[in-house]
Structure formats: C-alpha cells, structure tokens
Amino acid sequence: MCGAGMVLGSHWGVCWAGMGARQVLIDAATSYLRSHPEELVRVFRNAIGLRFGVPIASLRFLAGQGGAGGPKDIEIDPDPPGIRVAATVELMGTTVRANTSIFIERIKLSAEELRLELRLEGTTLRVLGDAQSPVAALIRSGALDLTKSGNLAAHLPKLNRLLGESAGNRLVIDLMKHPKIGKSKAVRRILGLVSAVVTVHGVESDDGHLDVLLRAFPRGVGGAVRAVRDHLFTDGPPWIRGMLPGRRDGEARSGY
Secondary structure (H helix, E strand, O other), X not given: OHHHHHHHHHHHOOOOOHHHHHHHHHHHHHHHHHHOOHHHHHHHHHHHOOEEEEEHHHHHHHHOOXXXXXXXXXXXXXXXXXXXXXXXXXXXXXXXXXXXXXXXXXXXXXXXXXXEEEEEEEEEEXXXXXXOOHHHXXXXXXXXXXXXXXXXXXXXXXXXXXXXXXXXXXXXXXXXHOHHHHOOXXXXXXXXXXXXXXXXXXXXXXXOXXXXXXXXXXXXXXXXXXXXXXXXXXXXXXXXXXXXXXXXXXXXXXOX
C-alpha cells in the first residue's frame, strides 16, 4: 500500500504510511458505503457488464490527502465523458490556479508498458498574488497558448519525469518511467497477468462516477493461459509449468 501511495504521490503529492494509511482508507470507504448503499448495487451491476466505477467523491478524497510539494486545493467535478479538475500549482516558480477538462482517450496496459493518453480541453491559468515572473507576464497578457497545455505540463515538477510524447493538448503519461514501477519485476509480472485476462477498453464519466470499461481475454483464453505460465511460473519448478496446457514445442523439448 505504501508503494501505491508513493506512485500516486508523483501526481498528487500523496504519501500514506503503514497501517494508519490503510485504516484511513478503510474508514473512508466504510463511511461512504453507509451513506450511499446504492453503490453496492451499482458495483454488482457493473461487474456483469465488465465495468468498474470509481465515485468521483473518492477521487476528491484522495486528492485531499496530498502533502507538500504537490498540487493544492484540488477540485474534481464530472464533465462527461471526462472530468473537470482545478488545482493550485507551481509553474516555473509562479503560483497559478489551473483549470482543465481531462478526457482519457486510451490506456495501454501490459508487462512492457503502462501509458495513459489524455486530452486536455478548456484549460485556463490564473496567476495568484503579484508574481512578476516571465510566466506570470505571459499568462496575464494572454500570449500563452493554452490550447497546447500538453506542452505546459512538461514544466510541472515531478510530472515532467513521467511524460511520453506529449504535444498540443495531448498528454501522455508513461508510468513505466517511475522507478517504483518500471524497475519492479513483481509489478511487471502482475501487469502481464492482468492484461492477459482483462484490458481497459475505455474510460468515461457520468454525474457521479468515473467508469472504467473492461474487455475480457484480449488475446483469447490461450493467451491468458500462456501469460499465467510465463509470468506466474517463470521461476517455478519445471514440472509445474509442464502441467499447464498450451506449452510451445520448443519449451517442451527444453523441459519447460
């Protein structure tokens, strides 16, 4: 859990530690479900349709746990099929209030990549205070081209280290560049297993939720079986791998 919190911290400044963090999340989830029992019905209905819904209220809660160094005063609201986000950020030494609508166009998930492709629309920036920096002058004059907010994101601390080919109003976040993910064999193994069983088909929002649309067995049942063999039993005894169906001839000859 702490590792997941550190990954989130790259974007929101979130870092929880140990049992205290888990208890905070458990208490928050329990309180939310007591106040919104209809969420349980929605979870079961979504499971049948291969959808996973995240209440936008929970995103607000997570954003509110941010620590020093990350965006502050974060607001998250639905803007179907995306979400509207506002936050106070430091942009090249200038404190700015930023607003934008975020639309998740694609998520690439596998053992080799974990990429989010976003589109930003309606971006606005407002300088807070009486800063006299070059960035402040550009924003106040209106000379800054906010239709290319993907380019501006390259200057945000922490986030710029995770960016892929971002240009115009498109923002590509390559989470494999994060050392806690990209250098972890365990994470890559989990991603390989999960992506063989289910993949993300799309992301959309309604008035209260951000829904993740899933697709089962993107490479077929055989591909899922091979993923289990390759990622789960790679370091296991050969006889275990030999019990799994779908072995390639070359593997059978080599004893694997």
